[in-house]
Amino acid sequence: MTNRAPTIYDVARLAGVAASTVSRAFSRPGRVATGTVDRIKAAATELGYRTNAMARALPTGRTSMIALIVTDVTDPETAELLRGAQEAAGEAGWTTVVADAQDDGPSQREALERALSSVDGAVVAAPHAPDEALRELAAHRPVMLLDRRLTGLPSVVPDIQDGMRRTVAHLAGLGHGLVTYVAGPADAWADGMRRRALRQAGCEFGVQSRRIGPFPPTVAGGMTAAGELLHRPTTAVIAYDDLIAIGLIRALTARGIQVPGEVSVVGFGNVAAAALISPGLTTVGSPLREMGAMGVRNLLALLDDAGPRPADQVSLPTRLVLRGSTAARRRPFTAPARGGTLIAVR
Amino acid sequence: MTNRAPTIYDVARLAGVAASTVSRAFSRPGRVATGTVDRIKAAATELGYRTNAMARALPTGRTSMIALIVTDVTDPETAELLRGAQEAAGEAGWTTVVADAQDDGPSQREALERALSSVDGAVVAAPHAPDEALRELAAHRPVMLLDRRLTGLPSVVPDIQDGMRRTVAHLAGLGHGLVTYVAGPADAWADGMRRRALRQAGCEFGVQSRRIGPFPPTVAGGMTAAGELLHRPTTAVIAYDDLIAIGLIRALTARGIQVPGEVSVVGFGNVAAAALISPGLTTVGSPLREMGAMGVRNLLALLDDAGPRPADQVSLPTRLVLRGSTAARRRPFTAPARGGTLIAVR
DNA sequence: GTGAAAGCGCTAACAG
DNA sequence: CTGTTAGCGCTTTCAC
Numbered sequence: 001m002t003n004r005a006p007t008i009y010d011v012a013r014l015a016g017v018a019a020s021t022v023s024r025a026f027s028r029p030g031r032v033a034t035g036t037v038d039r040i041k042a043a044a045t046e047l048g049y050r051t052n053a054m055a056r057a058l059p060t061g062r063t064s065m066i067a068l069i070v071t072d073v074t075d076p077e078t079a080e081l082l083r084g085a086q087e088a089a090g091e092a093g094w095t096t097v098v099a100d101a102q103d104d105g106p107s108q109r110e111a112l113e114r115a116l117s118s119v120d121g122a123v124v125a126a127p128h129a130p131d132e133a134l135r136e137l138a139a140h141r142p143v144m145l146l147d148r149r150l151t152g153l154p155s156v157v158p159d160i161q162d163g164m165r166r167t168v169a170h171l172a173g174l175g176h177g178l179v180t181y182v183a184g185p186a187d188a189w190a191d192g193m194r195r196r197a198l199r200q201a202g203c204e205f206g207v208q209s210r211r212i213g214p215f216p217p218t219v220a221g222g223m224t225a226a227g228e229l230l231h232r233p234t235t236a237v238i239a240y241d242d243l244i245a246i247g248l249i250r251a252l253t254a255r256g257i258q259v260p261g262e263v264s265v266v267g268f269g270n271v272a273a274a275a276l277i278s279p280g281l282t283t284v285g286s287p288l289r290e291m292g293a294m295g296v297r298n299l300l301a302l303l304d305d306a307g308p309r310p311a312d313q314v315s316l317p318t319r320l321v322l323r324g325s326t327a328a329r330r331r332p333f334t335a336p337a338r339g340g341t342l343i344a345v346r
Numbered sequence: 347m348t349n350r351a352p353t354i355y356d357v358a359r360l361a362g363v364a365a366s367t368v369s370r371a372f373s374r375p376g377r378v379a380t381g382t383v384d385r386i387k388a389a390a391t392e393l394g395y396r397t398n399a400m401a402r403a404l405p406t407g408r409t410s411m412i413a414l415i416v417t418d419v420t421d422p423e424t425a426e427l428l429r430g431a432q433e434a435a436g437e438a439g440w441t442t443v444v445a446d447a448q449d450d451g452p453s454q455r456e457a458l459e460r461a462l463s464s465v466d467g468a469v470v471a472a473p474h475a476p477d478e479a480l481r482e483l484a485a486h487r488p489v490m491l492l493d494r495r496l497t498g499l500p501s502v503v504p505d506i507q508d509g510m511r512r513t514v515a516h517l518a519g520l521g522h523g524l525v526t527y528v529a530g531p532a533d534a535w536a537d538g539m540r541r542r543a544l545r546q547a548g549c550e551f552g553v554q555s556r557r558i559g560p561f562p563p564t565v566a567g568g569m570t571a572a573g574e575l576l577h578r579p580t581t582a583v584i585a586y587d588d589l590i591a592i593g594l595i596r597a598l599t600a601r602g603i604q605v606p607g608e609v610s611v612v613g614f615g616n617v618a619a620a621a622l623i624s625p626g627l628t629t630v631g632s633p634l635r636e637m638g639a640m641g642v643r644n645l646l647a648l649l650d651d652a653g654p655r656p657a658d659q660v661s662l663p664t665r666l667v668l669r670g671s672t673a674a675r676r677r678p679f680t681a682p683a684r685g686g687t688l689i690a691v692r
Numbered sequence: 693g694t695g696a697a698a699g700c701g702c703t704a705a706c707a708g
Numbered sequence: 709c710t711g712t713t714a715g716c717g718c719t720t721t722c723a724c
Contacts, residue, residue, distance in 0.1 A: 007701055018711045023703055033709060053464040054403040055701035058716045063400065064460075065443075073429045074618075076422075083419045086446045090457030095464070097411075098444040100432045111436030114410075118399040118441070219622065246622055272420075273619050276565065276592055353717055364695045369719055379693060401717030404700045 006047040015043035026051055053095075057118075065095045066299060067115055067122040069137075071102050071129065075217075076271035077241070077288055081125050081146055084292025092300050101126060116141070121303050123295045127217070128185040144299040146291055148189040154302065154312045156295045160190065160268075163284035163318035164197035165204070167238060167266050170282075170320060172205040175329035176236035176264065182225045182248065183213030184240030191240055194268070198238065210234070215244060222247020226255070235263055235329045242267035242274045245281055249325060260327035270321050280323030287316050352393040361389040372397055399441075403464075411441045412645060413461050413468040415483075417448050417475065421563075422617035423587070423634055427471050427492055430638025438646050447472060462487070467649050469641045473563070474531040490645040492637055494535040500648065500658045502641045506536065506614075509630035509664035510543035511550070513584060513612050516628075516666060518551040521675035522582035522610060528571045528594065529559025530586030537586055540614070544584065556580070561590060568593020572601070581609055581675045588613035588620045591627055595671060606673035616667050626669030633662050 008022040015022065017036060025032045025040040032040075043049075057063045068085050070078045082098070089096045099115040101108060116122065121142040124134065131150055137143050138153050145155035171179055181198050184191045195211065202209045212228045215221035222244035229237065229248070239245035245267030249259050259265055259279060267274060270285030294314060301310035354368040361368065363382060371378045371386040378386075389395075403409040414431050416424045428444070435442045445461040447454060462468065467488040470480065477496055483489050484499050491501035517525055527544050530537045541557065548555045558574045561567035568590035575583065575594070585591035591613030595605050605611055605625060613620060616631030640660060647656035 005701095009701080019701090020703075020712080021710055023701095024710085027703075031709075036709080050459070050463055052701055053460070054400050054409060055716095056703075057400040058404055058701080058718090059703040061716080068444075073432060074422075074425045076420075076425075079420045079422075079425050082444075083446070086419065086444065090446065091453050093456070093460070095457070095461045096444055098414075098428075098432065098442055100429065100436065107437050110439070111441070113396070114399070114439070115441045117396055118411075219618075250622070272565075273622055276596070276619055277622055278624055355717080365717090366696075366719075367694055369717095370694085373719075377693075382693080398717055401700095402719075404702090404717080405719045407700080 005052070006049045007052070008049075010047055011040060011043045011049050014047060015040045027056075062120050063118050064093070065097050065119050066296065066303075067119040068096050068098045069101050069112070069116075069122050069124045069126060070098065071100070071126045073098070073100055076243075076273065077147075077269050077286075078125055080271070080288035081292035081295075084289035084294075085123055085146075085296045086292075087289075088293035088296040089300075092297070094296075094300065101129070121299050123292070123299055125292075127190060128188040130187070142299060142302045144295045144302070146295045147286070149313065150189070154298060154310070156291050156298065156314045156316065158284075158286035158291065158318045159315045160193045160284075160318065161197045161200070163268070163286075163320060164194060164238075165201045166320040167284055168198065168201035168205050168207050170322070170326065171236050171238075171264065171266070172207050174236075174264065174326060176207065176234075177329075178208045178210070178234045179236040179238055180229060180232075180234045181209055181211045181213075182215060182222070182229070182237055182239040182244055183211055184215065184217045184221075184244065186214040188217075188240075190268075194238075194240060213240070215240070217241050218243050219247040219250070222249075223251040226251030229263075230255070230257075233263070236266075236326070237263060238266045238268075240268060242269040242271045242281060242283055245283065245325070246273060246277055249277065249279070249281070260325050264326035264329075266326060274321075275323070279325045282323045282326040283321050285319050285321045287318070291316055351398070352395045353398070354395075356393055357386060357389045357395050360393060361386045373402075408466050409464050410439070411443050411465050412642065412649075413465040414442050414444045415447050415458070415462075415468050415470045415472060416444065417446070417472045419444070419446055422589075422619065423493075423615050423632075424471055426617070426634035427638035427641075430635035430640075431469055431492075431642045432638075433635075434639035434642040435646075438643070440642075440646065447475070467645050469638070469645055471638075473536060474534040476533070488645060488648045490641045490648070492641045493632070495659065496535070500644060500656070502637050502644065502660045502662065504630075504632035504637065504664045505661045506539045506630075506664065507543045507546070509614070509632075509666065510540060510584075511547045512666040513630055514544065514547035514551050514553050516668070516672065517582050517584075517610065517612070518553050520582075520610065520672060522553065522580075523675075524554045524556070524580045525582040525584055526575060526578075526580045527555055527557045527559075528561060528568070528575070528583055528585040528590055529557055530561065530563045530567075530590065532560040534563075534586075536614075540584075540586060559586070561586070563587050564589050565593040565596065568595075569597040572597030575609075576601070576603075579609070582612075582672070583609060584612045584614075586614060588615040588617045588627060588629055591629065591671070592619060592623055595623065595625070595627070606671050610672035610675075612672060620667070621669070625671045628669045628672040629667050631665050631667045633664070637662055 008019045012019040012022045123144045125146040215225045267283035270283045274281035298310040354365045358365040358368045469490045471492040561571045613629035616629045620627035644656040
């Protein structure tokens with residue numbers, strides 16, 4: 001379309017210096033006299049010079065790109081993580097390559113490898129990818145896990161334990177002595193965490209629990225779960241995530257079972273839809289955006305050999321968001337007792 | 347972490363050929379004897395050779411990456427477009443760089459330029475970016491517009507006209523003679539299209555319309571709109587998009603106004619949430635995924651100088667998805683008359 | 693059909 | 709502080 005793009009040589013000629021000086025002026029301005037830098041920048045803007053990322057990548061081996069590897073761009077939690085990650089990357093001057101690793105078909109697999117091959121590091125939000133795949137990834141370049149822990153790899157996760165503890169306290173306060181946990185994918189780290197945390201909190205607050213599932217972490221999954229729940233009903237259920245919770249509420253309501261009148265439902269994630277359905281979904285909110293951003297920031301810190309080592313395992317606070325889907329056990333409906341430290345609705 | 351990655355020279359040595367032959371074997375296998383190709387491929391896999399995208403990009407000037415420029419990754423319509431685009435790109439062997447051009451701050455602007463600088467073309471989903479910005483983009487590299495038309499640039503859009511026509515027919519059939527259009531961003535191409543299509547369809551079916559707005563295309567925007575709607579109520583409203591429609595329903599319902607009992611609401615987009623709220627949202631569904639995919643495919647066709655020119659302006663069919671938010675004018679509530687060609691619920 | 697050689701635009705020693 | 713000189717890994721004429 002346009003002519004050849006200007007190179008450092010063009011800038012050098014115009015500024016009356018050597019190409020290497022132009023290079024330095026851009027990559028490590030400290031090493032060049034300020035006057036020279038000014039002259040070079042002036043020449044550069046006059047020519048409309050833009051540094052060629054590919055050409056720079058060749059000798060340095062660094063691309064200033066990071067991959068954002070996700071298993072489903074359309075998942076609302078993933079979308080929020082992505083947003084946070086992208087913002088943080090942009091601010092730091094890095095470009096993000098998004099690779100959707102959803103189906104594990106050969107073409108997708110290739111796409112992933114290709115994307116990965118030109119990237120300095122990767123932030124990975126793959127809730128139920130096999131550990132092996134992640135380790136394999138991390139063998140070749142720095143990797144930061146989001147919403148999942150794996151020994152040996154750095155990660156950013158929400159404080160599930162605390163969120164679950166508040167949830168159980170909330171439910172116990174409403175008189176529920178037995179809750180069903182509707183499990184998500186069995187291979188998801190977060191699922192294991194929730195189970196463990198529930199057992200623990202149940203112990204602390206004298207709440208029994210049982211479990212059904214696993215179910216896919218989707219609205220459809222939740223609707224399926226509802227059927228199973230009806231075999232052994234409880235007055236309260238905690239779902240693996242908001243989507244399952246929403247599906248549960250839909251299916252339950254469709255069968256004439258009242259939420260929260262007959263059963264209280266709690267989700268995890270606090271995605272936008274949780275506030276839109278009726279009743280509103282009580283849920284353990286994760287700071288998704290912040291998790292994405294922190295993941296990127298820590299990855300970049302990892303890539304910066306000069307800077308300080310970032311924290312290896314970071315855990316971000318969650319909050320219990322109270323909405324209409326939880327209420328006291330048995331009818332008649334009673335307004336939920338809202339705990340002091342809990343943050344109500346949004 | 348690992349040793350130096352193998353290069354074509356390593357492969358060449360092992361295969362007993364020149365590096366240039368290895369290069370050819372990968373980039374234009376037709377030009378090399380099949381036996382040689384086999385030998386080279388074997389050597390390559392033995393060494394674990396992977397072609398270095400950056401090194402290839404330097405002499406060719408092509409990166410095999412396309413940018414997906416969006417104004418909001420967390421917007422559900424955008425997410426679906428992205429998903430489709432990514433799938434199509436992956437299948438075709440291309441890598442996608444996602445650039446979020448949301449706020450127009452300097453750092454974001456830089457991030458965009460950086461992302462753009464190493465890309466062969468761009469698919470743009472920026473509903474209300476200024477025309478100028480898009481033209482500027484397109485001046486430097488091939489660009490494909492999604493969900494928006496601009497003369498001179500190729501695009502993929504939904505058939506708004508037809509969708510609106512069906513909507514108005516539906517509403518007219520339910521006895522609504524006057525509808526309010528709740529406008530989205532004034533600078534959005536889609537907004538203008540909807541207004542025009544509404545006027546036209548209104549004419550055809552004898553339905554009057556008026557307009558309020560503009561409002562931001564969000565749930566909050568819809569809630570604001572509800573306030574304004576109440577000043578001059580109508581029994582039917584068509585919203586710029588699903589998010590506004592959802593906000594409307596929320597706010598209306600909160601004020602004790604029944605949807606669809608007192609007012610019917612129609613959205614545009616058919617995002618997942620449209621099926622989750624109650625009542626379900628009647629909406630003009632766009633094939634978002636397919637639009638994203640088609641945008642990428644056409645862009646790639648554009649980039650392929652050899653292949654045939656792709657269609658310049660493509661328009662994809664929409665469908666009217668009937669759910670609970672529309673009903674006959676006046677109470678008592680009557681089940682909506684479902685038209686033959688219309689596709690019901692999903 | 694294959695090899696030799698000259699870059700693509702930038703960075704990184706190494707001198708000065 | 710700045711210029712000179714090699715490459716980074718791959719593609720691409722141009723000969724053979």
